[in-house]
Amino acid sequence: MGHLDGGHFCEELQNGVQLEDLKSLAMQDAVRVLLQGLGEDVTREGLRNTPLRVAKAFREGTRGYQQKAKDIIQGALFPEAGLDKSIGNAGGVGGLVVVRDLDLFSYCESCLLPFRVKCHVGYVPSGQRVVGLSKLSRVSEVFAKRLQEPQRLADEICSALQSGIKPSGVAILLQCSHLRFPSLESVLLDSNHEVWSETAVTSGTGIFKNVDSNSWGDLISLLKFRGFSIKKSPTTSDCWCPSQISPSPSAIACTTVGANLPMVSAVTKIIEVLGEDPSRKELLGTPARFVHWLMSFKNAKFNMKVNGMGFCKNKIDPLEADDREVIGTARQMHIELNLGFWSQCEHHLLPFHGTVHVGYIYPKGIHDPLPKPLLQSIVHFFGFKLQVQERLTRQIAETVSSLLGEDVMVVVEADHTCMISRGIEKFGSNTATVAVLGRFSTDPSARAKFFEGIPKGSGGR
Structure with a gap:
């Protein structure tokens, strides 16, 4: 696990960090170990401040001690x-x-x-x-x-x-x-x-x-x-x-400990820094269970099942795009609603979940909608990893566009655990993000038609 060497310690003090903040620094080191265990690059843009954010969230969320x-x-x-x-x-x-x-x-x-x-x-x-x-x-x-x-x-x-x-x-x-x-x-x-x-x-x-x-x-x-x-x-x-x-929680814990001992030790350190006793009976299996949760986002292998679905990437001739008729009938637009997803916020290492709605305009010569299992596999593929909702929305839209051409619109509605555990601490809040490509980006009537197709109260699941 990461540690605070003398140089790091002195540097932090010179920058105005007080002794009581050393606990936060220890938690940040522990979070870096977790990210590395997930195979992530802790220096990439979206993760640079994640250790600080996670440490702050844990400290705020356990200030009752x-x-x-x-x-x-x-x-x-x-x-x-x-x-x-x-x-x-x-x-x-x-x-x-x-x-x-x-x-x-x-x-x-x-x-x-x-x-x-x-x-x-x-x-x-x-x-x-x-x-x-x-x-x-x-x-x-x-x-x-x-x-x-x-x-x-x-x-x-x-x-x-x-x-x-x-x-x-x-x-x-x-x-x-x-x-x-x-x-x-x-x-x-x-x-x-x-x-x-x-x-x-x-x-x-x-x-x-x-x-x-x-x-x-x-x-x-x-x-x-x-x-x-x-x-x-x-x-x-x-x-x-x-x-x-679970059929065998102890077996899961043992497997997790054996395969990810540095990560388990890092979580144990977090619990200790929070002011708890990791050896308390109720907490003995907690590090292994938390690591098991995190690793499930790395170990799950969801593939985009494009092959065999009757569609292939770039199937639509770009020259035909401008030859499509103006939207006028329901047949020319298809909307797939309530595709469920789970993901893990890369800013706080907390889960978020919800639904995805996909709309697209049929290309010329195509009359059958994309199979729902195909769209669901695309959603799972991009969702089940460290993510941010804005990126997830864009990736789904771009992938569907690569199959059907440009005219795609995606709405993602999600409940974020971090919204109740830190910051605004509001129950029932829900976040919606939108990605528009092709005609949807220039035609307000197309966007309006798509929004009308989303039932009221769909929201997060």
Whole structure:
């Protein structure tokens, strides 16, 4: 693995890097080892700053290790008398307080991929004490910004609020979504594959300790006002992470360790720098599982199955291009919708996935559309590697154009994991990119016709 020699150390200090930043430098060295293990050139343009970006994302996403919930709660408690309990419960003391729909993310301790969390917090004040509502969100985020699994996350939030506020009870309900993993090749070949593995967990103290209590019933009723149907999963952390749902997870881990020991050691170093103990029972297999995820993008061999499809590169005579009729009927344009894809962001080493829509104008003399398996193989070929969405869109368009001529338009709609785990940290955001070639680049009516053919709500999968 890379290391910080004396010259590097002195150079960084001269450039204003403080001692506390050495941890980031160690993580960057570890990321370079991962990129080299993938067979990438760490000096190429798109990857030069990837180690820095990945290190920054990990540090931002696990900053909860440097925070204490009690520091947030202290100073945020306010007196609120409420009504006498003999009359009824209302306001602060004795009345239920609920904060709904807190969007959080956390890194899964089993595979290091980020997972989404919809958090609902409820508590019943006592002792004439209420806490500022924003602090419920901030305390929840302290524990989310660590390597986690759903049940422990719920328990830690619940315990911290109970200890800090000392209410009659605290209730936590988490709805968590994790990308499915690791059978990626079968995923790509199964158009009906569910992208997300979902679970719901609860934790309660005091009057919420019994999930069948009236207090829980009130909380669930308030959540239903928001249109949620709460279904508690029958299982908890044992099968939460899809990386552990495999015929033989231990065999996968052993194979990964044996073949990629430097990469596994690099991930172990990252976990250590984040402030965790890599020898903790729940983390023992994490480096191997993360490396297995990364290597699947290198080891999967998707070919563009052009041969035997009835088409070949440059089949269309360029001289015929200007002889095509002006678009006027649906027969002259074909649109292939919702071609699924998975890819790995080369800027952050995080997955993104979604759908591809391809439109093209039939060349003169061609009346049959390109077979969908051909288009899907093109999408997989360019998608299943380190990528950026803009390049992926262009490569698909250029390849289809080489088969049919210039008149091609491609739209890629994708959900990026990095959008929830760093930066804007927004759930539900979706990125669309467009590539236009030939007539589509000059004819607004052709582009409009293509866009009209894309159904509403297609988006990422």
